[in-house]
Each structure stands twice: as structure tokens, then as C-alpha cells.
Amino acid sequence: MRLEIRSNDRIGISQEILHIFSKYAWDIRAIEVTAGFTYVHVNESYQDSSLIIEQVHLIDGVTSCDEIELMPQERRENHLRTLLNRIPTPIFDLDEAGNILALNQAAIHLIDLPDTKLEGLSISEFIDQDFYGLLQGKGREQSIVFKQDAHIAEVSPVLVEGQVRGALLMLRDMNSLGRQMSLMQAQKEHGLEQIIGQSETIKLLKQQTRRFAQLHLPVLIQGETGTGKELIARGLHQESEQKDAAFLALNCAALPEHLLESELFGYASGAFTGAQKGGKPGLLELADGGTLFLDEIAEMSVYLQAKLLRFLQDYRFRRVGGNREIKVNVRIISATHQNLPQKIEEGRFRADLYYRLNVLNLVLPALRHRGNDIALLAKHFIQSAAIQVNMPAPLIDEASIAELHAYTWPGNIRQLQNILFRLVALNKGEYLSLKDIKQSLAQAAGEMKSVKKSHLRLEYDGEPIIDNKLQGQGIRTQDDKTWANAQAEFEVDLLSRLYPLYPSTRKLAKRLGVSxxxxxxxxxxxxxxSD
Structure with a gap:
């Protein structure tokens, strides 16, 4: 039985109330006192509450005595427990020895011991490291293994007068962390509707992408630089059943081998000097249940190719420096602009990995092969650029569209977007200037030609050019102009212009009338x- 006793706020009244209960030897379970209120919880075996209430009313200053369902502390605890149970993150309240004082429903579900009283158990029974190591420092995050599964632990020590008297432990699984990272990488969805184009090649590409999205198999995306391989990869993910899970991307050309390895597979605690305490999960763990996109896969070292191949066999791996096998369910989408069969012949890419990655294959068309899509893309990029520079979107006439169509676009969609952004940012009229468009395209073509010539001057069969080494081969530096040198420059210019339009030796030979x-x-x- 619980009673709420209202009274005047005078010295000694609480003692007089307790004296009544002591006089009749009533068993008091709990008592709470605030100004003007005394709350008493007595043993439920006392069925006759009228006697208690009558005796309490005899005390001078008592204005009322009523039965209540819960003590104030019980009411607060119920509200707090309801709040904690609505939080999907497992939360543990621990004492200074690591024993569980309280936990929410998500934590109970995670431990999954229905017939066991969890309060009082040591958290060390479920984690793979010393509890006191978790308490070092003020709130921090680290990777831990809880009941054989990897989690990110957020530890907040409870301090009393500067001394650690316990800790609040919150666990996040790798899936939720991966989804958060996925949202940070892309602030909006990237479905196939984001792919602009009405050409037959794009329509067929979208149809094939939608079919592949329903198959939980590796996909290899091939296409020239700037054709939108990551956009297609995101479209594959958004069209799949895993669209609500994480989509994470990693550029294999952006990191050296050792960093790429730890980024992909993660590392265990103490794996190397400077390693984060508790280790760090890799993208394979974070993308569990979702998709991992490996861009520029051809740039991956042979050593990492072997590790990736081993993973693709049974989707198990170990962190760098770790000894525990981790199994994940992740879809691998890879992409490259390079000729992988040729790299296999050169011994720079593993044939067995190629067949693992190339279960499903998508080939993205170059912009010059997409017909009227150039006009659609140009208008879209003009609108987008105008919004970014906060100015009205200029118009573009048919002559300018025709000029864009005539260009070969070696940098594809990315190059078109960059050129139009620059033109919009510098434009001052209602229309984009045809003259400015021609100049920009001529400048782009000149830059590409300069790159080709620079490559010719600086490299020959992969080695730096040395004049005396190449004298007998008829190739000299620009300071020593010869007929052969001029002929070589002409051939480079001719091939750089025609080879993208006739991308095989037989097609180009037929166009030029030679073998x-x-x-x-x-x-x-x-x-x-060459092919």
C-alpha cells in the first residue's frame, strides 16, 4: 500500500508520521519526503488502510492522506524505463566494477538470455576485452566484439567528485554505422531516374541495370572515364532489395596499398604502431547487408587482389592483425575504365578475380555514342550550374547544341559538365555565346593534344626518353626537329582524333585505307x- 500524506510544512511532522507506523509495527518499504508531502510505502499484507489513514489524520497539520498507485520515485523510474526501451540502441548502466545495474529492452534482446536475471552480471562476460580498458578517458568510441559480433561502443564514464563510479555503455552495430556513413557520402537518393538520356543505348542500360539489381551477384561496370559508373552503381543499389541498407564507395586508386587494405578489411587492436585502441572496422563490415562499390578496381595491387578473391569465395575475412573470422553479407560492385583482359595478359590483374567480379557485366556508352542525349544533358547541367552560382539560367541555341554534338568528348559527361559550368559562371547574356563555346571546345581539344604530345615526349615504351637512345629510331625532342619527329606528331594527332571514333584496329584501318x-x-x- 502506498500513501500520499499532505501536511503543513513544519519541523518534526515527518517524525510524528513515522512514529504512527512504528507504534503499530507496520512494515515500511520506502519513504519519500518533500516540502508539504510525505510518501510512504508499507507492506501489502496490511489490508485495512482505513486504520492507517485514521491514525495519520490525528496528527496536527496533516490535511489529507490518500492511497496512490506509485511512489514518485517509481513513477520516474517507469517513465525513464519506457523512454530507454523506445531507444533502439542497446544501453547498459554499469557500476565501477563493470556489473550491470540497468539495461534497456534493446540490450536485453542483444544478450538474448531470457531465463537469466541480467542485473548484477558482469559486462566482461559478453565483451572481448577488459572492462577497465573501456573506462580510460572521458567519453570515447571504440570497436569491440560483443557476443562474437563487432560493434562500435560509445563509453561515457560516470564521474562523482572526479572519480569514476561507473559507465554508460551504448552499442551500435556495423549496419547502422554503415547506413550513417552511406547517408554522409550521398545526401540524396541516386536511383536510375537520376540518369538523364533518351537514347536507345541508355534505355537498354537502364533495363539491364534493373534486371541485375534483383540478382545478389557481383557486377563489373566498364566504361570510359567520366561516363557515370558510380551513378550506375548507386542505381543498382537503389533498385535492389537492399536499398535501405548501406551503400559505401571506395576508390582503389586513391590510397596506397597498406591504407587501402585497412580501409577495406579494417584492423585489430594493436595491429600496427598508431592503430586505434580497440581496432577499427573496415568497409566490408560497415556495408554488411548492403553494397560496397570498388571504383578503379584495376588499380588494386596483386596482393590485395588475392585477399579480395579469398573474401569472395565465402564472404569471410580477418581484420589486419586479427585472428577472428568475420562473415558478412555484402554485394560487391566494381568498376574500371581500363582493359582488364589486357591487364591479365600483362600479369597485372588476376584472371580468377576477374571472373569472380565479372559475374554480371554492364558496359557504359561513351557520350559521343549517345546521340541527342548531349542536348538533354547540356540543358540539365546549365540549370544546375546556374543554381550553384546563383544566377538566371542562360539559354542555348541550336547552333551551340550542334557544336557540342560535333565534339568527341574524351572526358565524357564529366567533361561536358565542367565546360558548361565554366561557361555559365562567366556568361553575361541571355544566351550562352557560340563563340565562347567554340573557344572552350578548342581549348579542351588543345589540352588533350598537349597531353598526348607530352606523353610522347616524356615516355617511350614506359621509359623516359633519352635523345641518344632514340636517335636511331627517328624520334627526337622538340629542340631537335626532324622530318620523322614532325611525322610522329602528325600521327599522334591523327590517331587521337580518329581512334575514339573508330575504336578498333580494323575499323580505323578501313577509315584510313591501310592495313x-x-x-x-x-x-x-x-x-x-589497342584492341
């Missing part, structure tokens, strides 16, 4: 990649 063997020889001589 395909001659074309193959010239492509190799000037550093072009």
Missing part, C-alpha cells in the same frame, strides 16, 4: 591502347 597491322603497329608505337 590493320600498320594501325596496330602505330598505336603501339605512340602509346595508344
Amino acid at each position: 590493320h597491322n600498320k594501325i596496330a603497329m602505330k598505336l603501339k608505337e605512340h602509346g595508344f591502347t
Whole structure:
């Protein structure tokens, strides 16, 4: 039985109330006192509450005595427990020895011991490291293994007069952390509707992408630089059943081998000097249940190719420096602009990994092969650029569209977007200037030609050019102009303009009226990649 006793706020009244209970030897379970209120919880075996209430009313200053359902502390605890149970993150309240004082419903579900009283158990029974190590420092995050599964632990020590008297432990699984990272990488959804184009090649690409999205198999995306391989990868993910899970991307060309390895597979505590205490999860763990996109897969070292191949066999791996096998369910989408079969012949890419990654294959068309899509993309990029520079969107006439169509776009969609952004930012009229468009395209073509010539001057068969080494081969530096040098420059210019339009030795040979063997020889001589 619980009673709420209202009274005047005078000295000694609480003692007089307790004296009544003591006089009749009533068993008091709990008592709470605030100004003007005394709350008493007595043993439920006392059925006759009228006697208690009558005796309490005899005390001078008592104005009322009523039964209540809960003590104030019980009411606060119920509200707090309801609040904690609505939080999906497992939360543990621990004492200074690591024993569980309280936990929410998510934590109870995580431990999954229905017939066991969890309060009083040591948290060390469920984690893979010393509890006192978790308490070092003020709130921090670290990777731990809880009941054989990896989690990110957020530890907040409870301090009393500067001394640690316990800790609040919150656990986040790798899936939720991966989803958060996915949202940080892309603030909006990237479905196939984001892909602009009405050409037959794009329509077919979208249809094939939607079919592949329903198959939980590796996909290899191939296409020239700037064709939108990551956009297609995100579209694959958004069209799949895993669309609500994480989509994480990693550029294999952006990191050296050792950093790429730890980024992909994670590392265990103490794996190397400077390693984060508790270790760090890799993208394979964080993308569990979702998709991992490996861009520029051809740039991955042979050593990491072997590790990735081992993972793809049974989707198990170990962190760098770790000894515990981790199994994940993640879809691998890879992409490259390079010729992987040729790299296999050169011994720079594993054939067995190629077949693992190339279960499903998507080939993205170059912009120059997409017909009227150039006009649609141009108008879209003009609108987008105008919004970014906070100015009205200029118009573009048919002559300018025709000029864009005539260009070969070696940098594809990315190059088109960059050129139009620059034109919009500098534009001052109602229309984009045809003259400015021609100048921009001519400048872009000149830059590409300069890159090709620079490559010719600086490299020959992969080695720096030395004049005396190449004297007998008829190739000299610009300071020593010869007929052969001029002819080589002409051939480089001709091949750089025509080879993208006729991307095989036989097609280009037919266009120029020579044998395909001659074309193959010239492509190799000037550093072009032939079929």
C-alpha cells in the first residue's frame, strides 16, 4: 500500500508520521519526503488502510492522506524505463566494477538470455576485452566484439567528485554505422531516374541495370572515364532489395596499398604502431547487408587482389592483425575504365578475380555514342550550374547544341559538365555565346593534344626518353626537329582524333585505307591502347 500524506510544512511532522507506523509495527518499504508531502510505502499484507489513514489524520497539520498507485520515485523510474526501451540502441548502466545495474529492452534482446536475471552480471562476460580498458578517458568510441559480433561502443564514464563510479555503455552495430556513413557520402537518393538520356543505348542500360539489381551477384561496370559508373552503381543499389541498407564507395586508386587494405578489411587492436585502441572496422563490415562499390578496381595491387578473391569465395575475412573470422553479407560492385583482359595478359590483374567480379557485366556508352542525349544533358547541367552560382539560367541555341554534338568528348559527361559550368559562371547574356563555346571546345581539344604530345615526349615504351637512345629510331625532342619527329606528331594527332571514333584496329584501318597491322603497329608505337 502506498500513501500520499499532505501536511503543513513544519519541523518534526515527518517524525510524528513515522512514529504512527512504528507504534503499530507496520512494515515500511520506502519513504519519500518533500516540502508539504510525505510518501510512504508499507507492506501489502496490511489490508485495512482505513486504520492507517485514521491514525495519520490525528496528527496536527496533516490535511489529507490518500492511497496512490506509485511512489514518485517509481513513477520516474517507469517513465525513464519506457523512454530507454523506445531507444533502439542497446544501453547498459554499469557500476565501477563493470556489473550491470540497468539495461534497456534493446540490450536485453542483444544478450538474448531470457531465463537469466541480467542485473548484477558482469559486462566482461559478453565483451572481448577488459572492462577497465573501456573506462580510460572521458567519453570515447571504440570497436569491440560483443557476443562474437563487432560493434562500435560509445563509453561515457560516470564521474562523482572526479572519480569514476561507473559507465554508460551504448552499442551500435556495423549496419547502422554503415547506413550513417552511406547517408554522409550521398545526401540524396541516386536511383536510375537520376540518369538523364533518351537514347536507345541508355534505355537498354537502364533495363539491364534493373534486371541485375534483383540478382545478389557481383557486377563489373566498364566504361570510359567520366561516363557515370558510380551513378550506375548507386542505381543498382537503389533498385535492389537492399536499398535501405548501406551503400559505401571506395576508390582503389586513391590510397596506397597498406591504407587501402585497412580501409577495406579494417584492423585489430594493436595491429600496427598508431592503430586505434580497440581496432577499427573496415568497409566490408560497415556495408554488411548492403553494397560496397570498388571504383578503379584495376588499380588494386596483386596482393590485395588475392585477399579480395579469398573474401569472395565465402564472404569471410580477418581484420589486419586479427585472428577472428568475420562473415558478412555484402554485394560487391566494381568498376574500371581500363582493359582488364589486357591487364591479365600483362600479369597485372588476376584472371580468377576477374571472373569472380565479372559475374554480371554492364558496359557504359561513351557520350559521343549517345546521340541527342548531349542536348538533354547540356540543358540539365546549365540549370544546375546556374543554381550553384546563383544566377538566371542562360539559354542555348541550336547552333551551340550542334557544336557540342560535333565534339568527341574524351572526358565524357564529366567533361561536358565542367565546360558548361565554366561557361555559365562567366556568361553575361541571355544566351550562352557560340563563340565562347567554340573557344572552350578548342581549348579542351588543345589540352588533350598537349597531353598526348607530352606523353610522347616524356615516355617511350614506359621509359623516359633519352635523345641518344632514340636517335636511331627517328624520334627526337622538340629542340631537335626532324622530318620523322614532325611525322610522329602528325600521327599522334591523327590517331587521337580518329581512334575514339573508330575504336578498333580494323575499323580505323578501313577509315584510313591501310592495313590493320600498320594501325596496330602505330598505336603501339605512340602509346595508344589497342584492341
